[in-house]
Amino acid sequence: MRLLALDTSNEAMSVAVLDNDKLLAQTTINRKRTHSEQLLPAIDDLVAASGLQPEDLDKIIVADGPGSYTGIRIAVTTGKTLAYTLNIALAGVSSLAVLAANITDTKAMIVPIMNARRNNVFTGVYQWNKGRLINVVTDRHVPLKLLLTELATLHQPVIFVGSDAAMFRAQIIETLGGLAQFAPSWLNLPQALRLGQLGKDLPPVSVYDFVPRYLRLTEAEHNWLEAHPGRGHDVYVEKV
Structure with missing residues (x-):
């Protein structure tokens, strides 16, 4: 099984391509640049360096949080888009588990x-x-x-x-x-190799149901609930 693992949940970004447990290529970048600029070029480079085409991938594994709200969304959105476009499996792993696995x-x-x-x-x-x-x-x-x-x-x-x-x-x-x-x-930095190994055998999740693991309300949710007392969190999610 050929896997693409993505972690942009914090300042460091890590991306890896695996063949089951075997690492084919990995990059971890610990610089203050926006992951939105780095992620897609990194994916292209690593897939090519592995001697693969995107169509050769079987599964995408995303570190789905917690962490930076923006960072989490970048990997989650990218992973969902690729999984949908390529019609392949998608799974999420806790960003904390990725660190612990080191x-x-x-x-x-x-x-x-x-x-x-x-x-x-x-x-x-x-x-x-x-x-x-x-x-x-x-x-x-x-x-x-x-x-x-x-x-x-x-x-x-x-x-x-x-x-x-x-x-x-x-x-x-x-x-x-x-x-x-x-x-x-x-x-102390996330390694997408570990992410791929943790997620390899997890059951796939529908791209429509796959959501970030924030573990607390976003600022937008908090502000909405303050402005709409008694309405509840589910109403906010439905409205968004």
Whole structure:
């Protein structure tokens, strides 16, 4: 199965082409440029470098969030468009799982961290079990203090991963002390290879039903709900 994996959910963009678990080509760009300018040229280059045509692809796997609202939408929209045009399968994987998958050969809990502002984070808790990455605590948007308090009660080693973990390092160590470990810098960026491996065996999702995993309301939704009290979130979605 030939796979195209796309992650634009944060500042770094990663794209890969795989043949099942085998990496054919990958690029990860960690620069402050708009992913909308970089993504399609990267896809063209990597598919060609793999000796393939777009029609040779069997499945597209997208990191569907959480993360940057705009960034998530770029990969989701591109993935849906390509899947529809090429009439191939589409699947989504948590952007947090993609980061967690960088940490291997450990029994420790793996906690990917993304800054959600105001001392809140997007996070989940993952562990490896018999070669499979398991999401043991569901991905969520949560105050950092609450997350650390919960982790402290478990009295287990925790590996934090993600570029944003560094900004919370002092708070993490203050609460968890020696139980806290931090991934080396080269493992803090998403790798589309991992995304492809995680999504390879997932069941396909209809392009009509595939939506981003924001984990919190967008600013537009929040403003709409404030202006329409009592109307509910579903009414907003239907209207949009």
